[in-house]
Amino acid sequence: MVKYWLAAGAAALSLTATASYAQTTTVPGEQVGLAIGAPLPEGVYAINTFTYRSPDGPNATSTDTAVNVPVLVWSTPWKVLGARFEAVIAPPTIFTFSRNAGGRDTSINVGTFVGGIFAWDLGNNVGVSYLSGVYLNELNAGRGGGLPILASNTYRQGFGISYTGDGWNITANLTYNFYDTPARFGGRNGIPGFYGSQFPTDALNLDLTATKKFGKFEIGAIGYGTANLPNRGPLPLGTPCAGNFATCGTVVGGGGGRFALGGLVGYDFGKFSVQAWIARDVATSAKQVSPVTGLPTNRDAYSTEGWFRVIAPLYTVAAAPEPTPVPLVRKY
Known part of the structure; x- marks a missing residue:
């Protein structure tokens, strides 16, 4: 049987975040529960x-x-230096829900x-992988929903190791994650020009998993x-920018981060499998904002996250049948 939970290891790699997830475009936690390092069986997965x-x-x-990401991954028959090559494409959508x-x-x-x-099978149930890709945010024509990381292409590198x-x-x-800099807003499509040039900081994510299967x-x-x-720095003083206000040349991100812990459950239905998990911040640099002044307070803004994933192989290559044993006949 195809290990469906392995299929997600390469495919759910294109989640995207708002600034509320810190500076990273790749959502922290998107790869937990997945054997990222293990090569996928040849096929197409949704x-x-x-x-x-x-x-x-x-x-x-x-x-x-909230973030929703439909992903398509093609685990090709091709290998490069012994690594299975897997192509990934995904068009994420971000939602915000005001409590006010x-x-x-x-x-x-x-x-998108x-x-x-590129995923290598090292033997003894150990695999390693290297991911390279880009979020084509500049196709948004500088709109980015007012978010600097979404007005700049994000380049992504990933390194995974798995024991299965x-x-x-x-x-x-x-x-x-690292970005085209500066990110720019041209002032059209509802995004005011005073956003000007933005300089997102690079970001580093770590996802950790330790799960065990008991039957299904x-x-x-x-x-x-x-x-x-650390930010690579804004343009020198006097450099022209898109807007005419003081926010031109803003450094966005500038340090900080968070870490969360939680538990995961999953079930294999045969034709598809599901996973769900909940996590809570145990450390964060985010601060609650005062409803009176609109400024950050000295109270930490811990967050709780719920996740749900569906994994469905659309096409897989059947494994080669085992050769039929041939009786050994000896003549003396």
Whole structure:
């Protein structure tokens, strides 16, 4: 039987985030529960991953966010230096839900992610992988929903290692995001020109998984986090920018991050499988915002996240049949 939970290991790699997820475009936690390092069986897979995030804080200033990502992955028959090549494409959508009675809910179609994965089977149930790809956010024509990371293409590198013996999935995956700089807003399509030039910081994510399968059930622990890296710096003073206001040349991100822990359950229905998990921040640099002043307070804004994933192989190549034993006949 095809290991459906392995299929998601390469495919759910294109989730995208808002600034509420810190500076990273790749959503922290998107790869937990997946054997990212293990090569996929040859075939085509469809995966849909959905996450809903609710931060602590007053309803007047807090906003819930969600991300939905339909993903298509083609695990090709081709190998490069012994690694299976897997092509991935995904068009994520971001949703925001204001808790304020007068607030507005929004949705943003994020630039499509395209990329490739090279996955090696090292033997003894150990696999490693390397991912390279790009979120084509500049296809949004500078709109980006007012979010600097969505007005700039995001380039992504990923490194994963997995152990998948005896029903275990023990995986660590490191993701690095870096951006076209500066990101620019031209002032059209409802995005004011005073956003000007933006300089998003690079980001580093770590996703960790330790789960075990018991028949069709899967259960285990997960953890994930993100950290903003030092900014590469804005343009020199006097450099022209898109707007005429003081926000031209804004450095966005500038440090900070968070880390969450939680538990995961899954079930294999045969034709498809599902996973669900809940996680809670155990460390964060985010601060609650005062409903009176609109400024950050000294209270940490911890968040709770719920996730749900469906994995469905659309086409897989049948494994070669085992050769029929031939009786050994000897003549003396």
